[in-house]
Amino acid sequence: MTEKIIVFLAIAAAAAFVGRGIYRRLSGKSPRCSSCSKNCPFREGRLDL
Amino acid sequence: MASTIKIALAGNPNSGKTTIFNAITGARQHVANYAGVTVERKEGYFKKNGADVVVVDLPGTYSLTAYSVEEKVARDFLLDERPDVVVNVVDASNLERNLYLTVQLMELGLPVVIALNMTDVAKSRGVEIDIPRLSALLGIPIVATVGTKSQGVESLVETALAVATGSLVSKPAPIRYGREIEEEIAKILDSFDPAAPLLPQYPSRWLAVKLLEEDSDVVEKLKTLPGADAVLRKAAASIAHLRGVTGDTPEIVLADRRYGFISGACQESVASTVEMRHIMSDKIDVLMTHRVLGIPILLVLMYGVFYAAFYAASAPGEWIGSLLGWLGFQISAILGPGAHGTLTLRSLIVDGVIGGVGSVIVFLPNVMVLFLAIAVLEDSGYMARAAFVMDHLMHKMGLHGKSFIPMIIGFGCSVPAIMSTRIIENRLGRLTTMMVIPLMSCGARLPIYALLIPAFFAPQYRAAALWFIYVFGVLLAIAIARLLRGTVLKGESHPLVMELPPYRFPTVKGLLIHTWERSWLYVKKAGTIILAASVLLWFAANWPAPPADRLAAAASPEEAHTVVLANSLVGRVGRAIEPVIAPLGFDWRAGTALIGATAAKEVFVAQMGIVFGVGESADTLEELRGKMRANYSQASGIAMLLFALIASPCVATVAITRKESGSWKWALLQWGGLTAVGYMMALVAYQVASRL
Incomplete structure (x- = not known):
């Protein structure tokens, strides 16, 4: 039973993570690449061209 | 010691020439125009070691061709009035560009002293100049100055006076233009009559070079003189020959050679600097951005x-x-x-x-x-x-x-x-x-x-x-x-305007971080x-x-x-x-x-x-x-x-x-x-x- 709960939670967490990411991108809230980090030199507003 | 010493101050626009002029002469200045033109002629005076010194601030120019009034005025002053010493104010942070005028002053055969100005700016930009080495390469005494802070001005005046009085030698190195051009210069020199020089106030080698460059001012002056036809014909033949051999006008080829001389002098005396990287970059880019080979x-x-x-x-x-x-x-x-x-x-x-x-x-x-x-x-x-x-x-x-x-x-x-x-x-x-x-x-x-x-x-x-x-x-x-x-x-669509930054050796740290x-x-x-x-x-x-x-x-x-x-x-x-x-x-x-x-x-x-x-x-x-x-x-x-x-x-x-x-x-x-x-x-x- 514990195993089933762990597996279920893992699937639910993954679904929530992916769903949130796609929603945020398509809604324009976070139009970044999926690996965006504060170190990324190309992060929005930091383009130094 | 001569009773009056004449110092001419020459340099590119914005090289800090006027600042040096003011620092040397203080308030004792006189402003007029050069005869016949509205170009300002500034003179300053001071006394040193019992001698009266006149300092003439020449118009700021990039070269000594006869294309602009300023250039012609500066050149005529140097050739006709033969100052005792020329102080060439050089912007150390733009060394290569500034040395083009220096090379032309050297060709005039006048005693030159370089005021290597704005050395503070150069240093902040990473330009490290080996002054004794550059001085030896050019055959010219060099004094480092920071005109805005009056640094080195005293030393500059002393050096200039020493050169003017002959106690210090300024013997500019000869500029060699390569076998092909040197042969043509020699031919023109041979056509000069040593017993009756055409323009005695002009150094003969300089005259020959100017003839090859088709310098309008020199050609016009010669045309009025008897016996100049043979020289002009010889020059025309040499120009035609050089055009055929190089595919360019001698004026361009000679300018290239001067830049080559400057480039060589800088590579010898300017160590690991932005300037040097520019020179190296240009060489690498000949290949890397080649029209055919680039892609x-x-x-x-x-x-x-x-x-x-x-x-x-x-x-x-x-x-x-x-x-x-x-x-x-x-x-x-x-x-x-x-x-x-x-x-x-x-x-x-x-x-x-x-x-x-x-x-x-x-x-x-x-x-x-x-x-x-x-x-x-x-x-x-x-x-x-x-x-x-x-x-x-x-x-x-x-x-x-x-x-x-x-x-x-x-x-x-x-x-x-x-x-x-x-x-x-x-x-x-x-x-x-x-x-x-x-x-x-x-x-x-x-x-x-x-x-x-x-x-x-x-x-x-x-x-x-x-x-x-x-x-x-x-x-x-x-x-x-x-x-x-x-x-x-x-x-x-619009064309790309793009500066090519100089090549750099990537640092290990930079590469690892990226x-x-x-x-x-x-x-x-x-x-x-x-x-x-x-x-x-x-x-x-x-x-x-x-x-x-x-x-x-x-x-x-x-x-x-x-x-x-x-x-x-x-x-x-x-x-x-x-x-x-x-x-x-x-x-x-x-x-x-x-x-x-x-x-x-x-x-x-x-x-x-x-x-x-x-x-x-x-x-x-x-x-x-x-x-x-x-x-x-x-x-x-x-x-x-x-x-x-x-x-x-x-x-x-x-x-x-x-x-x-x-x-x-x-x-x-x-x-x-x-x-x-x-x-x-x-x-x-x-x-x-x-x-x-």
Whole structure:
């Protein structure tokens, strides 16, 4: 039973993570690449061209 | 000591000449005009060691040709009034440009002292000048000054007076113009009559050089003199000869030689500086940005990058694959073997996480080598040349010149590349560039290529195949952009104005930081989005479970796996789309993996790892490639490569295109258009390749 709960939670967490990411991108809230980090030199507003 | 010493102050505009003049003369100045022209003539006076000193501030000029009034005034003053010493104020932070005037002063045969001004600015810009060495090379005393702080001015005055009185020698080094020109100078000198010099106040070698340069002022003066015809004829013959030999006017060739002399002097005396790097950069760029050779050099460099990405990274990739295989075995041993079709924790970790994330992470070494190579090209300054070289080609195709810069960024990731199209002022040009940026193979495509290419190509063709897919993406982007510019996005394009920064030796620290930043993002992505997607894909590949009797009838674990997969969500969706993708040589497994790649491109590899169940193999990577080979033909492999390159940009790309273009229309046109082109390309490639 514990195993089933762990597996279920893992699937639910993954679904929530992916769903949130796609929603945020398509809604324009976070139009970044999926690996965006504060170190990324190309992060929005930091383009130094 | 002469009762009156005349010092002329010469220098480029903005070299700080007037500041030096004021510092030397203080308030004792007189301003008038040169005779016949409205050019200001400033004179200052002071007494030193019992002598009266007159300082004449000549107009600021870059050279001593007779093209402008200022130049002519300065030259005439120097030739006609023969000052006792010329103080040449040189901006140390623009040494090369300033020395052109110095060389011309040297040719006049006048005693010269250099005031090497603005040495503080030069130092702050990293220019380190070996003053004694430069002085020895030019044969001229040099005094470092900072006019704005009056530093070195006292010493400059003392040196100038010492030269003027003969106690210090200023013997400018002769400028040699090379055998061809020197022979012509000698011929003209031979035509001079030593007993009756034509213009006795002018040094004869200088006169000969000016005749070769067709200096209008000198020629006009000579024409009025009797006996000058023979000299002018000789000069005309020499000019014609030099034009024929060099293909240019002697004036240009002589200027080139002077710059060559300056360049040589700077290389000898200016150590590891920006100035020096400019000189070296110019030399390297003769080759790198060559009209004909530029693009082949770029292609060869790219080939080298991909060769390194494959071969330098192959062994570490195998080690990671073996490590993951070992990890899968250990976890299975701890959690116990799970039956197929059951959503067990063991299956989640081994088949889902290790199979999915592991398949992506084995390509980390390839990604690191690729990013290291890109960092070397960027940090050295070569990428700016690549854009410059490509600009010629792109402009011929009617594209915006600046478009190649975002395209280069697109090799890392399309999202920042699309943001960087903001540098393109023209909206139509910007939209066009945005539309085609996904065709630049981003870092997330590399694991797909690194999985498929070794699976379907012999070792000797792998680097070439990778090179081809990148180059094909660029060419296709240019072709599609051209199409767009000729149809829906019609408009004018503008030329690229681009400065080429000097080449630099990349620092180890810089390279490590750049490689690490991007590689870490790859690892982070594998640990977040790819991990989550892998869990979902594992679930979709195992649920719903097949009927127990069908599973029991399976003869082997591989067959059982196939039964589970065929009955799962992945299997059902895959079979639904199979009629559409079958003409491309894809089966339902590859089809669903390519759909999954819309979330993030690496998901293709993760899903292949999951559907082929490689989580528990001894070597994840080789096992997966072996299964790909067993299930697909080379023609299918080529079609997959093209489809992964062209079709279905990832969700982040679509989102940023919508934001930057300001409408869903362009985002959907990009997604739909590229998917349609990708489908067609893959279809043609598969149909042709499978018949060969």
